[in-house]
Amino acid sequence: MNIKDRMIMEEYREQRDLFVKLGETVHSMLRSIAKCAGIPVMSIEHRIKDEKSLEGKLYRKGDSYQSLDDITDILGARIICYFNDDVDKIGHLIEQAFTIDRENSSDKRALMKADSFGYLSLHYICSLPDGADYPDELCNKRFEIQIRTMLQHAWSDINHDLGYKSQFGVPRAVTREFARLAGLLEIADNEFVRVRDDMNRYTEETKRKIIENDADDVLIDMISLDEYMRSNGQMRDFIGRLAAIEKSEINEINPEAYIPQLKWLKIETIGDLARMLERNEELAYKLAERVLKGSELDILASNVALRFLCRAQLVSGGCDEKQAAEFIALSVNNKERAARQAKRLFKMYADIEQEGQDGMSGQI
Amino acid sequence: MTINKERNNDTLTLAIEGRLDTVTAPELEKVVNEETADIKELVLDMNALEYISSAGLRVLLAAQKKMNKQGSMKLKGVCDAVMEVFEMTGFADILVIE
Incomplete structure (x- = not known):
């Protein structure tokens, strides 16, 4: 580890408690965003990058970072939704609630080539909004928020476990299997939305028939x-x-x-x-x-x-x-x-x- | 009415003895409000419960709603007289009765 990396590690140790505090604040904001919008989510989680993981990142990314402030995922938060159209709804709300670093945020779905299948998730690099009542030392810290569906999460988690961080070493056959699974899960994600929409349409139609006294043949369910x-x-x-x-x-x-x-x-x-x-x-x-x-x-x-x-x-x-x-x-x-x-x-x-x-x- | 409490990890068992009526229901309500914040399962042992009134039903309904949000609630050892009240009021469809 070179001197610059050692200084980054030292900064990390000094500021870790601040990130813990920031994590709690962000977590609570995300919970409130989903609740107020009435969007069902499977989970909201956050983590502070541990020392070993940061060391690994510094080793892999070489000269990319000059100071701890350049690393945007010391605090990472994640919202896992049930339906893929909720990813965009929550994304929109996050854009309103936080200050967004557009240059470093990315929509992995849009970046994916039309004929490829793989990691799909919406990533924002954010900081706490200006003008709100947050302590100054928390407001200048950037963090990452990922939004994805539970199927995208399953794919990503298993992919990660089997070697996401050393992509080059993954055998071609395994990469192909993962691409096929990503395609399958993308279809399943769309199908879940269709099933939900069909169910909502059926509910509305049934309600209308019952209210209008036109439900004689409607089966009991x-x-x-x-x-x-x-x-x-x-x-x-x-x-x-x-x-x-x-x-x-x-x-x-x-x-x-x-x-x-x-x-x-x-x-x-x-x-x-x-x-x-x-x-x-x-x-x-x-x-x-x-x-x-x-x-x-x-x-x-x-x-x-x-x-x-x-x-x-x-x-x-x-x-x-x-x-x-x-x-x-x-x-x-x-x-x-x-x-x-x-x-x-x-x-x-x-x-x-x-x-x-x-x-x-x-x-x- | 007496309430015996037994805590086992995430499960709280309340053994209720006697009559659950207008006079005693607030006592059960207090226990449910104060002791269920961090539990996942609430078991109401009703083996020694002889009678339940509307006030008791209201406390059970509130407890069921609370536990639906954080885990589960079940009733066990319900005697015929109390079961009849649950059935005639439709509460047998709300409560989980073993």
């Missing part, structure tokens, strides 16, 4: 059922009636757990569910009233509407007690308890029917 429970007028009225029994507050929860139960009852589409509600609302309400009235339970989950509707469908749809127990066991996971509940359900149904008949004869 976690999206359609959730939207139906949240926005269908008749279902909301029913949930409201249940809440009124004990003046309960309603906690909206995803009704996904009811999909197997609805399938058991052969309720396959939103239309089937709407008709089940129409047929059974009164009976379901009476069952709920018997269970909840006087309980002083003034908090309910929105799913109770499905619970009582399914039970009303069981007893009014021709199931016997044994079949009802089989149905209840889908959610109760204890056959004896399911059998007890089925028995109680049929008893309640018989009482409701009897009361109905008594009421009718009273009127006559």
